[in-house]
Amino acid sequence: MQASGAPIVELAAVSKRYRGADDPRPALDDVDLTIHRGEIFGVIGESGAGKSTLLQVLSGLVVPDAGRVTVAGRDVGALGRRGLRELRRDIGVVFQGIHLLSSRTVRDNVRLALQLSPRSERPSRAAQAPAVDEMLEFVGLGHRGGHYPAQLSGGERQRVGLARALVARPALLLCDEPTSSLDTTTTADVLRVLARARDELGSTVIVITHDLDVVKALCDRAALLERGAVRELFTVARSDYRSMPSYREQVRRELM
Numbered sequence: 001m002q003a004s005g006a007p008i009v010e011l012a013a014v015s016k017r018y019r020g021a022d023d024p025r026p027a028l029d030d031v032d033l034t035i036h037r038g039e040i041f042g043v044i045g046e047s048g049a050g051k052s053t054l055l056q057v058l059s060g061l062v063v064p065d066a067g068r069v070t071v072a073g074r075d076v077g078a079l080g081r082r083g084l085r086e087l088r089r090d091i092g093v094v095f096q097g098i099h100l101l102s103s104r105t106v107r108d109n110v111r112l113a114l115q116l117s118p119r120s121e122r123p124s125r126a127a128q129a130p131a132v133d134e135m136l137e138f139v140g141l142g143h144r145g146g147h148y149p150a151q152l153s154g155g156e157r158q159r160v161g162l163a164r165a166l167v168a169r170p171a172l173l174l175c176d177e178p179t180s181s182l183d184t185t186t187t188a189d190v191l192r193v194l195a196r197a198r199d200e201l202g203s204t205v206i207v208i209t210h211d212l213d214v215v216k217a218l219c220d221r222a223a224l225l226e227r228g229a230v231r232e233l234f235t236v237a238r239s240d241y242r243s244m245p246s247y248r249e250q251v252r253r254e255l256m
């Protein structure tokens with residue numbers, strides 16, 4: 001599925017300054033941004049530019065001081081507790097260094113996301129197991145369901161995090177540096193899952209990354225944040241995760 005044109009995320013004049021922050025500048029400064037359904041959208045910028053804050057205002061975790069945030073047709077600032085719970089059902093989140101419960105198997109870690117979803121939306125117990133197994137297959141870890149997180153590589157753990165974020169089939173997937181500690185081969189595995197989440201599950205994907213190769217390989221568009229403001233919006237020319245160099249190719253390119 002490609003971008004349908006209908007907006008799923010709209011920020012209008014959004015500003016945020018953290019109270020008590022050492023840095024007096026706003027974390028977000030008058031941001032206007034529209035992201036369309038079916039897009040894979042990159043958010044880039046130097047450390048402290050406001051990327052994480054941008055993601056957090058989308059899920060209602062951070063409340064802006066000014067402006068309007070609309071996600072999937074909902075005015076996030078006007079939502080009560082219940083509305084926010086419903087909003088978060090539509091949003092999957094993957095953070096860097098994802099935290100899996102070490103005492104639970106991979107399967108149970110993913111199932112937890114279903115068990116924590118609102119009662120009215122929760123699949124029956126009988127339906128949860130096949131949904132979890134299907135999602136583990138989707139991320140290429142169908143054979144790992146009975147393993148514990150400590151038995152997995154970093155890239156596999158990241159894909160478990162993706163399965164956990166995707167198992168409830170969210171309309172919007174937010175990823176904060178999903179490949180930051182991975183080599184290029186493992187990065188390509190994660191990017192393949194993100195591309196398929198858009199193509200096969202219909203999720204819109206917003207990804208924060210420092211890695212411009214990730215943007216080139218995955219994203220349709222990207223925004224460059226600087227000191228909380230959108231400095232540039234790019235349409236990404238080359239967009240195919242399959243063109244990511246292998247780890248060996250990258251080593252040869254850099255060192256030879």
Ligand SMILES: Nc1ncnc2c1ncn2[C@@H]1O[C@H](COP(=O)(O)OP(=O)(O)OP(=O)(O)O)[C@@H](O)[C@H]1O
Pocket residue numbers: 018019020021022023026027045046047048049050051052053054
């Ligand atoms: N909870 C907080 N309290 C106070 N200041 C904060 C808080 N979170 C972020 N900031 C500040 O807001 C600004 C933007 O931070 P943010 O984490 O959004 O940037 P970022 O682009 O995601 O950075 P990084 O790439 O290092 O994660 C920074 O100056 C940061 O110090």
